Amino acid sequence: MMDELLAGAARGATRAGSVAPGEPLAPLAVALGDPAGIGPEVTAKAWAMRHAHGLSPFLAIGDRRALEAVWPGPVIGIGHPREAPAVFDQGLPLLQVDDPGPVVPGEPSLAGARCALDSVELAVGLARAGTVAGVVTAPVAKSQLYAIGFRHPGQTEFIAERCGVAATNVAMMMVGPDLRTVPVTIxxxxxxxxxxxxxxLIAARARTAARGLARDFGIARPRLAIAGLNPHAGEGGAMGGEEEAVIAPAIxxxxEEGLDVSGPFAADSLFHAAARSRYDAAxxxxxxxxxxxxxxxxxDEGVNMTLGLPILRTAPDHGTAFDLAGRNLASPRAxxxxxxxxxxxxxxxxASAS
Structure with missing residues (x-):
């Protein structure tokens, strides 16, 4: 089934991120991450709290046993994402990927890592085809992925490659209720x-952030605050020269390109409430x-969002937490x-396509 879905996604990949006017919103795809981590648990808990938080319909991609090992609720197997909205209120829709073998919460395995990687790849392929409206990725264990031949620094770079986008042209934006930040180096x-x-590099990250804020957040003219590198933003060169030599020229x-950019600012005074009110992203x-x-x-509410992709991708800002897996202690808030x-x-x- 996975091969058939990926083949279909490849044929439709030119639709990435597009929705025809009047077309209903497709479901989101949640890649469950490492089967032995907390991804299955927090995804299931999110489904259970779907009405309280007004969540859009979504489907899980991964292994049924990973869900059943940590959650007693209903799981409904589906053969295609289009089936998810109809059954969403009856149970958590699941696209099963290849069998990873036995799943033991808190005990990662190489088979589990392959399952996690297959889940992400399928989710991205479906998003590129427009079959799902976006991808949410639960955490993976990089050490396990590296053991099966994974050569990317993380899921972000892997997804960018699958989308045909250079890693330098994407940006990681951390999103919270009152703050958005974009690291230039990661x-x-x-x-x-x-x-x-x-x-x-600084200019490229800022451009990507500005485009993402306009496209996905509806901010017509985003305000970007640029942090300095050194204490006191270099203190006029007394505490480092990067602000004058590298950062100020980027600003x-x-x-000159018409972006609303200010800085460089001392980082120790950039994040209090009054400062945050003056920009849309730092x-x-x-x-x-x-x-x-x-x-x-x-x-507990931080989200990692990848900007610069032709698809939507978000992720909860936490790790696999193998020590919590299977103990019903993981918070689903992120x-x-x-x-x-x-x-x-x-x-x-x-809305913008309508």
Whole structure:
């Protein structure tokens, strides 16, 4: 079944992200992630709380046993995503991928990693074909993926490649109720950040963020605040020269292009309430600069959204939490937020196409 669905998705891939005027919104696809992690549990809990949070219809892609091992609720097997809306109120719709073997919560396996990768690949293929309105990815274990030959830094880069988009042309945006942040550099050692920053890279991330805010959030003229790299944004060169040599030229270039960009700002004063009211997203120079404020403000509701793709992709901002799997302790709030955001952005795209 998976091969047939992928073949159909490949034939329809030119429809990526498009919806004909008057066409109903397709369901979202939730790739369950590692079967031994908390992805199946939080997805099932999100379905159980669908009405309370106004969630759009969605289907799960993964293994039935991963759900049944952690949740006693109804699961309805489907053969195609179009079947999901009709059965959504009766049970969690599931597209089964290849059999991963026995599933034990909290005990990852190589077979489980293959199942997780197949689930993501199928979800992306369906989104590219327009068969689903967007993709929500539950967490995977990178160490397990690397053991089966996975060569990407994470799911974001893998999805970008499957969509035919260079990794430099996508951006990771962290989204919370009161804050959006975009890291310019992501999963790299802090010591390497200054050497990796460039005017072109900062400008590329900012452009991608601006386009995403306009397309998916309906912000016609997004306001972007650019953080400095060094303490006090370099203090005029006394605490580092990257602000003057690299970041300020990027800001000037973006302004010449007509974008509403300000900075560079000292990061320690960029995230309090009054500062947040002055921008729609903060462009940060490295991973922790972007994620610490987001997780401080919205630890249980943070969403990782990939901008610059031809499809919608969100993910809850947490890991596999193998230590919690199977204990009914995992909070579904981030998964609910990821599904809700994907649905809202899908409806925004549908409205703009009508």
């Amino acid at each position: 999963h790299v050692p802090l010591a390497e950040v200054p050497g990796l920053l460039s005017t072109d 000037a270039l973006l302004r 462009i940060c120079m490295y991973h922790d600069q972007a994620l610490i404020p987001l997780k401080t403000l919205h630890f 998964m609910i937020a990821a599904i809700r955001l994907a649905g809202a952005c899908a409806r925004a795209r549908l």
